[in-house]
Amino acid sequence: MEIKVSLKKVKSPLVRKVTEISDEKIYSCYQCGKCSAGCPFADQMDLLPNQVIRFVQLGMEEVLDCKTIWVCSACFTCRVGCPKGIDIANLNEALRLLHLRRNQDHLKLGKLPREELLKLPQIALISSLRKYTA
């Protein structure tokens, strides 16, 4: 991915939006990388958790297109490890919600094969619908 930082982006409303939804102190992250080191799904992500917050700090709306926010399982490992008390799971939820609140569902259960759907327990269906749909 090409990365361009600009003053215009830094002043974009992204930080305010994400702060409003997540209530996280975005600028207190000092990029130590501990969240990414501990994340069990880092190998599935295009942006590492510390990069997600860095993109938000710099107002880079590209972060909304990353795969990471849909791979995060909200396991809170990053939160427990962050020396600055930041919860990346909250941040990822805010970024997902910036899609979902525009009615852009990420998951379409109807696309799953019927045999598979029938096997999934409610706890799986409800949690994924909560995370991936409006």
Next chain:
Amino acid sequence: MELLYFPGCTLKTSAKNFEDSALTVASKLGLELRELPRWNCCGTVYSLAADDLMHQLAPVRNLVRVQELNRDKLVTLCSMCYNTLKRASRLVRRNSEKLETINMFMDEEQSYEGRVEVFHFLQTLRDEVGFKKISEKVVKPLKDLKIFPYYGCLLVRPEEEAIDDPNDPTVMNDLLKSLGAEVIDNSFKTVCCGSYLTVDKKEVVAEMTYKILSAAVKDGAEAVTLSCPLCHFNLDFRQAEVAEKHPEFKRIPVFYFTQLMALAFGLNPEVCRFNLHFVDPKPLLRGKGFI
């Protein structure tokens, strides 16, 4: 002693083995788990959005049901229910303005006063019953059974809601010991299995299941125990995908901790409903003479 208990939806269906075994072992310990009247689904995952109160209504409404009975304690079995209800209870206790708003939008029930405490049944066993009393009820010690206790995420994270040390929980280890089993412990015990990724990214979950289970087996485990129906689905059912991708992988059964208690207490194995398992635990149990 009677305890108000919140089952959640999955314990009424695919995790009936968890509920039935839990109710039976509880009564053996002199505890009556009384189902919360008119409970509703908690929503499974706690809403992480600070500006979203709508999704707190479902958990808070359950707390109102407890209050309606003039009670102030609610016990759960499912780790996810525990986490969602617990976090919601703390959110509204800390934040009177949010509570007021929530109350404003629940017009059919009384206002919630913020007094209910949410517990996980493992806490009840450790802190109220005690492992000594549990070991006294054991008639068939799970001798020579090597079990890996898997805590997953939501019993131990975030740290404010943890029922035990978030980095090195031992409550299930201690329970297993009191049942006479051998504990296989490693740091995968608190690594997330992938949770709801199981719906649209099952390969990711299968790979995590492979990592968690093969580490346990390498350390000598013959079975796994846990307390969450989603962890159970991922670690049990997804073994099919694991075996497909990794031919050397040997399947191992996954128990709810209450099933192991039922076996050790010598209760009728029917309550364990092993037919609901994907990896059949019966060959292992028969081989060791537990059934």
